[in-house]
Each structure stands twice: as structure tokens, then as C-alpha cells.
Amino acid sequence: METFFGKHRESLIIALIVCVALVANGISYAYLSSLAAHNPQAAAYPLVAGDSQKYELLAENLLAHHVFSFLPDLSPSDTWPPGYPLLIAASRLLTGSSIPVILFQSVLEAFALALIFRIGRRFLPLALAAIPPLAFGLDPMVIVSNSTIVTDGLFASLIVFIAYLAFFETRMRPLVRWGMVGLLIGCATLVRPIAEFLVLLIPAIEGGRVLFRRSGKWIELLLPIGACIICFLIVVMPWVIRNHRVFGIYEIDEVSSGNLLYFNARDFLAWKEMEQTRSVSPLYPARHLEAPEFAAVDEEIGAALASNAAPGEDPDRNDGIVAMRFILGDPLRYAYFHAVNMMPFFVTSSVGSYQHITDQERDNSDLSASTLNTIETALRELRDPGTRWSAFAILAPLSAEMAWWLLVSLLALIAVALEWRRFETILFTLLVLYFAALAGPVSTARFRMSAEPFLLLLAAIGAYAIFLRIRRGFS
Numbered sequence: 001m002e003t004f005f006g007k008h009r010e011s012l013i014i015a016l017i018v019c020v021a022l023v024a025n026g027i028s029y030a031y032l033s034s035l036a037a038h039n040p041q042a043a044a045y046p047l048v049a050g051d052s053q054k055y056e057l058l059a060e061n062l063l064a065h066h067v068f069s070f071l072p073d074l075s076p077s078d079t080w081p082p083g084y085p086l087l088i089a090a091s092r093l094l095t096g097s098s099i100p101v102i103l104f105q106s107v108l109e110a111f112a113l114a115l116i117f118r119i120g121r122r123f124l125p126l127a128l129a130a131i132p133p134l135a136f137g138l139d140p141m142v143i144v145s146n147s148t149i150v151t152d153g154l155f156a157s158l159i160v161f162i163a164y165l166a167f168f169e170t171r172m173r174p175l176v177r178w179g180m181v182g183l184l185i186g187c188a189t190l191v192r193p194i195a196e197f198l199v200l201l202i203p204a205i206e207g208g209r210v211l212f213r214r215s216g217k218w219i220e221l222l223l224p225i226g227a228c229i230i231c232f233l234i235v236v237m238p239w240v241i242r243n244h245r246v247f248g249i250y251e252i253d254e255v256s257s258g259n260l261l262y263f264n265a266r267d268f269l270a271w272k273e274m275e276q277t278r279s280v281s282p283l284y285p286a287r288h289l290e291a292p293e294f295a296a297v298d299e300e301i302g303a304a305l306a307s308n309a310a311p312g313e314d315p316d317r318n319d320g321i322v323a324m325r326f327i328l329g330d331p332l333r334y335a336y337f338h339a340v341n342m343m344p345f346f347v348t349s350s351v352g353s354y355q356h357i358t359d360q361e362r363d364n365s366d367l368s369a370s371t372l373n374t375i376e377t378a379l380r381e382l383r384d385p386g387t388r389w390s391a392f393a394i395l396a397p398l399s400a401e402m403a404w405w406l407l408v409s410l411l412a413l414i415a416v417a418l419e420w421r422r423f424e425t426i427l428f429t430l431l432v433l434y435f436a437a438l439a440g441p442v443s444t445a446r447f448r449m450s451a452e453p454f455l456l457l458l459a460a461i462g463a464y465a466i467f468l469r470i471r472r473g474f475s
Contacts, residue, residue: 009126010117010121010126013117013126013130014113014114014117014133017113017114017117017130017133017134017137018110018113018114018137020134020137020138021109021110021113021134021137021138021142021143022106022109022110024137024138024143025106025109025143025146025147026147028140028143028144028147029045029046029102029147029148031358032045032046032048032144032147032148032357032358032361033045033046035358035361035362036048036361038362039361039362039363039364041364042360042361042364045148045361046098046099046102046147046148046149047098047148047149048148048149048150048357048360048361049360049364051150051151052148052149052150054070054080055080055084055085055088055149055150055151056088056098056149057070058070058077058080058082058085058088058089059085059086059088059089059092059098060089060092061074062085062086062089063089063092063093068082068085076246076247078243078246078247078251078253078254079253079254079255080193080253080255081189081190081191081192081193081239081252081253082190082239083187083189083190083191084151084154084191086190087101087104087154088101088149091104098149101149102146102147102148102149104154105145105146105147105153105154105157106146106147108154108157108158108161109137109142109146109153109157111157111161112156112157112160112161112453113133113136113137114133115160115161115164115168116132116133116136116160116453116456116457117129117130117132117133118164118168119163119164119168119457120132120133120457120460122168122424123422123424123461123464124460124461124464125464128460128463128464129460131456131460132453132456132457132459132460133453135456136452136453136456139350139445139449139452140350140351140353140354141350141353141354141445141446141449142156142350142449142452143354144354144357145446145449148357151191151192152192152446152449152450153449154191155188155191155192155195155449155450156449156450156452156453158184158187158188158191158195159188159195159198159431159450159453160453161184162181162184162185162188162198162202163427163431163453163454165177165180165181165184166178166181166202166205166206167205167206167209167423167427174220174221174224175223175224175227177224178203178224178225178227178228179224179227179228179230179231180231181202181228181231182199182227182228182229182230182231182232182234182235183231183232183234183235185198185199185202185228185232186199186231186232186233186234186235186236187235189232189235189236189252190235190236190239190252192450193252193253193255193256194256194435194438194439194450196236196252197434197438198434199228199229199232201430201434202228203221203225203228203229205426205427205430206221206225207221207225209423236252239252240252247317249317254316254317256320257319257320257323258316258319258320259442260319260320260323260324261301261319261320261322261323261326262301262319263286263440263441263442264323264327264338264440264441264442265301265322265323265326265327266294266297266298266301267285267286267337267341267441268285268326268327268334268337268338268441269297269300269301269326270285270291270293270294270297271284271285271337272330272333273293273296273297274291274293281340282336282337282340282341283340283341283343283344286341286441286442301322301326302315304322304325304326305318305319305322308321308322337441338437338440338441341440341441341443342436342437342439342440342443343443344443344444345435345436345439345443345444345447345448345451346405346406346408346409346436346448346455347402347405347406347409348402348405348443348444348445348448349397349398349401349402349405349445350401350445351397351398351401352375352398352401352445353444353445353446355394375395375398382395407459408455408456408459409455409459410462411458411459411460411462411463411466412428412429412432412455412458412459412462413462414462414465414466415458415459415461415462415465416429416458416462418462418465418466418469419461419462419465422461424457424461425458425461427454428454428455428457428458428461429458431451431454432451432454432455432458434451435447435448435450435451436448436451
């Protein structure tokens with residue numbers, strides 16, 4: 001028996017981590033499903049308020065009307081890419097239910113957790129390698145996302161597969177491996193368009209590794225990287241061509257350019273307006289959308305959209321161009337604004353986000369409330385004896401988790417400082433910064449999920465570097 005456990009120890013640890021994560025998913029599913037069942041205004045779980053219901057409607061219209069639309073008149077939509085609605089439609093066509101999507105997400109999560117462990121075992125001791133997948137699997141937003149009709153859990157698993165195949169799989173032929181990487185990046189892009197630039201970043205990282213390590217001729221990478229890009233285009237181009245045929249523009253989705261204008265540029269312009277009369281943090285506008293400065297900003301945005309539109313053209317079709325015009329009008333100041341707004345990406349609370357979903361399912365409260373808004377409200381309620389204990393019950397888990405993510409981020413910084421020559425450190429840092437930079441002013445716990453495996457692995461590298469230096473100091 002001892003020999004068996006010694007021989008299969010790593011497999012048993014992976015199985016234990018996967019079981020713990022899947023049990024947590026099941027408990028969350030049962031809990032939220034029960035809340036929704038007792039709330040007449042809530043959608044039938046695993047649907048939740050917001051994007052989830054729209055994905056389901058897109059799938060229904062695909063099956064019933066063969067059109068990609070969630071609008072009452074069934075006019076074509078390009079708000080989101082079609083990957084997730086197609087998955088739901090396939091599930092409903094084959095089984096009559098969306099529940100298999102949840103099962104599929106859970107299976108992919110199980111494989112992703114195993115791959116995170118395998119990656120960690122390349123450079124970490126066994127006990128430390130188990131922490132990143134376990135911490136990731138028990139993240140409240142990872143739990144709820146993999147047991148709900150939303151894209152986040154599926155997308156995060158796909159990103160882990162991409163990173164593993166590109167940089168840690170050694171048994172496959174390079175041409176086949178990079179072709180699969182391209183296919184996976186294409187699939188991830190059709191789930192969440194934030195992945196589209198990975199088709200440039202991932203090959204660039206591999207090219208840099210080969211070039212600087214001189215571990216091979218970089219010219220030999222041209223064919224595999226070409227296969228990666230071609231396979232990516234095979235997946236995404238039919239959708240891009242469809243959008244050009246219907247809307248006259250080559251694009252993956254419309255919502256990304258809208259987010260750039262109405263979250264990034266709009267908040268930036270409001271911050272600049274506020275700074276003319278008082279000193280405020282760049283974090284302030286996104287948490288105070290009722291501020292009077294937004295009225296003037298909205299007028300400015302509306303005028304810019306109208307002036308940029310051709311006669312008869314929908315002004316919102318140019319929202320990305322208008323956003324970039326505002327950003328590039330003051331690029332250094334915007335860079336500072338964007339960098340500061342990346343901070344919540346690293347410390348915002350998944351517990352708080354999960355609580356918002358719980359409140360929505362139970363009593364239809366605001367799903368969009370941010371962690372910082374929740375903390376501000378709870379701090380005010382601490383001063384009232386009647387609400388003090390309820391406020392403390394909210395603040396305690398939020399504070400504990402934010403302290404955890406602060407520790408993780410500090411350890412990741414230590415890894416960058418002490419182990420910056422390691423390829424794994426460079427890789428994980430670039431992937432974390434990729435998702436953090438693209439999230440920017442909309443940074444929340446759900447958008448951090450894609451980067452969490454690599455942030456946790458970075459933190460493990462930092463912790464191990466500290467341990468080794470302390471041990472050498474005492475030896």
C-alpha cells in the first residue's frame with residue numbers, strides 16, 4: 001500500500017484537488033438553484049441575470065429561427081462572438097437542456113486543474129505545486145462560473161490549455177502542437193474576444209524563448225507559427241466575414257469597442273473633468289457614475305460619434321475609433337489612468353462578486369455593485385450599532401480574501417525580482433499583464449479569472465525563491 005501511494009502520489013493529489021473543486025461546484029449549484037427556485041422573479045438556474053439570459057436567447061433563436069440575434073425583431077447581432085451560444089444551442093439540440101454545458105465546463109475545469117499542477121511540478125516541489133490549482137479551483141468566482149451559464153469558467157480553462165500546449169507539452173510534433181494552439185486560441189476568441197491578441201503574443205513569446213536561449217533555429221518556428229495563425233483564422237474568419245457582409249465591418253464583436261468607449265474613454269474623460277475642480281483618484285469615476293461630470297462627457301461623446309458617422313450610418317459603429325481618438329489625445333495621462341485602474345484586478349474580491357450573485361438570486365438586488373462600493377457601504381454601516389454586526393459579516397471575508405490576493409501579488413512581484421531570468425517567470429508575467437491591461441478600468445474578480453492560474457504560479461515561484469534563499473542562509 002505504501003509503495004502504491006508513493007508511486008501514484010501525484011495522480012492522487014490531482015484527483016483530490018479535482019474532487020474538492022467539483023464538490024464545491026456542486027454545492028454552489030445546489031445553493032444558488034435553491035435560491036432561484038424560491039424567487040419568482042429569478043430565471044431558472046443555471047441562468048442568472050445579465051449576459052447569461054442573453055446567451056440562452058441567442059441559442060434559442062439560432063435553433064428556432066436560424067439567426068444570431070437576441071433582439072425582438074430578430075435583426076442580426078454582432079454584440080458577442082457566437083462560440084458560447086453555439087455551445088448552448090448544440091446542448092439544447094442534442095439533449096433539450098443547457099445542463100450539459102455545465103457538465104462540459106466542469107470536465108474542462110478538471111483537466112485545467114490537472115494541467116496547472118503539471119506545470120507547477122516542472123519547477124516546484126510537490127506540496128507547493130498543489131497550491132495554485134487548489135486555490136484556483138476554490139476561488140468563489142471560478143466555482144460559480146463553472147456551474148452557471150456564463151463564459152468565464154470555460155474561457156479560463158481554454159487559456160490554461162493554450163499555455164500548456166504552447167510551452168509545456170513536449171511529446172507532440174511542433175507543427176501539430178502549434179496548429180492545435182491556433183485552433184484553441186480561435187475557439188477562445190469566439191467565446192471571449194479578449195483572447196484575439198494571443199495569436200500574436202503566444203508565438204512571439206515562443207520566438208523570444210528560442211532566440212534568446214539559442215535552443216534552436218528560430219527559422220524552424222516559422223512553419224509551426226504559420227500553422228498556428230492559419231488554424232486561428234480558419235476558426236474566426238467565417239464569423240468575421242459574416243459581420244462584414246451584414247454590417248460592413250470586419251470585426252469579432254461590437255461590444256469590445258463599445259466597452260473601450262463607454263468604460264475606458266468615458267471614465268477617463270470624466271476623471272479629467274473632475275481634476276479641473278478637485279483632486280480625485282483615477283479609481284473614483286467608475287465607482288461614482290452619478291457624478292455630474294458625466295453629463296458633459298456624454299454630450300462630448302455623443303457629438304464625436306455624430307460627427308464621425310457618415311449619413312445614414314449608425315454612429316455607434318464608430319465607437320472604437322472615437323474611443324481611440326479620446327485616448328490618443330492625451331496618451332500619457334491615459335496611461336497613468338489605465339495603470340491605476342488595473343490595481344483592482346489584483347486584489348478585488350471573488351467573495352464579494354459571489355455575494356452579489358447570491359443577493360441577485362435571492363432578492364433581485366444590484367448585480368453590478370463593485371467590491372469597493374460594497375466595502376464603502378459596509379464601512380459606513382459599521383458606525384451604526386444596528387447594522388454593525390451585519391457590516392462586519394460582510395467585511396471580514398472580503399478583507400481576508402483581499403489580503404490573500406495582496407499576498408499573492410506581492411509574492412508574484414518577488415518572483416519577478418528574484419527569478420526574472422526564468423522563462424516561466426517571464427511567461428506567467430506576460431500572460432497576467434495581458435489580461436490585466438485589457439481589463440483595465442473594468443477590472444473585477446471575474447475578469448481576473450483568466451490570469452489567476454498564472455498569477456498563482458508566479459506567487460508559488462516567489463515563495464519558493466524566498467524559501468531557498470532562507471535555507472541557504474541557514475546552511
